[in-house]
Amino acid sequence: MTDGEGRLAQPRDAFALLSHDLRLEILLALLSHWEAVDTEPQRYSELMRAVGMEDSGKFNYHLDRLRGVYLRKTDAGYVPTASATALYRAVLAHRPTATPDRTHLDPGVDCPRCGAGLAGVYEREFFSLRCGSCDSVVGEFTYPLPKNGLAERTDREVLEAVYDRAREHIGLARRGQCPDCGGTTTRTVEASAVTETEPPIHIDCDTCTWTVRTGFMLPFLTDARVLAALDAVGVAVEECFPWELPNPTATVTDTEPAEVDLVVTTSEGEVTITTDSDLSVQEIRTDCRASE
Numbered sequence: 001m002t003d004g005e006g007r008l009a010q011p012r013d014a015f016a017l018l019s020h021d022l023r024l025e026i027l028l029a030l031l032s033h034w035e036a037v038d039t040e041p042q043r044y045s046e047l048m049r050a051v052g053m054e055d056s057g058k059f060n061y062h063l064d065r066l067r068g069v070y071l072r073k074t075d076a077g078y079v080p081t082a083s084a085t086a087l088y089r090a091v092l093a094h095r096p097t098a099t100p101d102r103t104h105l106d107p108g109v110d111c112p113r114c115g116a117g118l119a120g121v122y123e124r125e126f127f128s129l130r131c132g133s134c135d136s137v138v139g140e141f142t143y144p145l146p147k148n149g150l151a152e153r154t155d156r157e158v159l160e161a162v163y164d165r166a167r168e169h170i171g172l173a174r175r176g177q178c179p180d181c182g183g184t185t186t187r188t189v190e191a192s193a194v195t196e197t198e199p200p201i202h203i204d205c206d207t208c209t210w211t212v213r214t215g216f217m218l219p220f221l222t223d224a225r226v227l228a229a230l231d232a233v234g235v236a237v238e239e240c241f242p243w244e245l246p247n248p249t250a251t252v253t254d255t256e257p258a259e260v261d262l263v264v265t266t267s268e269g270e271v272t273i274t275t276d277s278d279l280s281v282q283e284i285r286t287d288c289r290a291s292e
């Protein structure tokens, strides 16, 4: 068995349980009453009526197959499990059978390199900002957004939503938690890449396939101390897109284990963020220039 097949054994079993019409109907009947923590359990007889069954032997058999995986029995009846509701939420978010009707968006922002208007491109549920004039992907910024993220939002709001989402997700992943599956992450600083154009920070989930390659700033923008320090030197992170933030100078101060100093310099002062190989913030120093 290959690694890929090994990893697919659990999903195969879980998906296979739904490959029967009656089991699917039972699950949908439960989900139709699902109100998160306020879900009223459905009694056995209600559930049987909801799926139009009269043969209790057959009904019991399929109910039993779902038990523990997609539904559980409480004193008052049956409720969907967290696995069932997570699967349901994933379908609502990603709308797998729908084709997105917006693939080119006009968020109304200009290319930082050449000043031309940028296009938002939505492909395979990834959003990126591209410049048609100088052919750059702005801020090296490509991030997944479920199709549901396009609903009820203007083009500009979609861009803001993607950036917000990336910032929160990458911040969580930097602190060790996968934003998709809740598992642990591995953080790597490619110290040799500090002066290269390749994104120096790699964060990968140890369980699912969530992964990100990014520059030095984005992962730290959920840290309140970093935000306060940047604010003190005149960088209002909440009002900027990532590519509008000052680019930090990264200096490797140690290699075993890696330690990197990120220095952000503005007209109002200088912030030094010291981070280790796990991307924990070790120390922040703020040096504000005295105002004249």
Ligand SMILES: [Zn+2]
Binding pocket: 111, 112, 113, 114, 115, 116, 131, 132, 133, 134, 135, 136
């Ligand atoms: Zn351009």
Ligand SMILES: [Zn+2]
Binding pocket: 178, 179, 180, 181, 182, 183, 205, 206, 207, 208, 209, 210
């Ligand atoms: Zn994960």
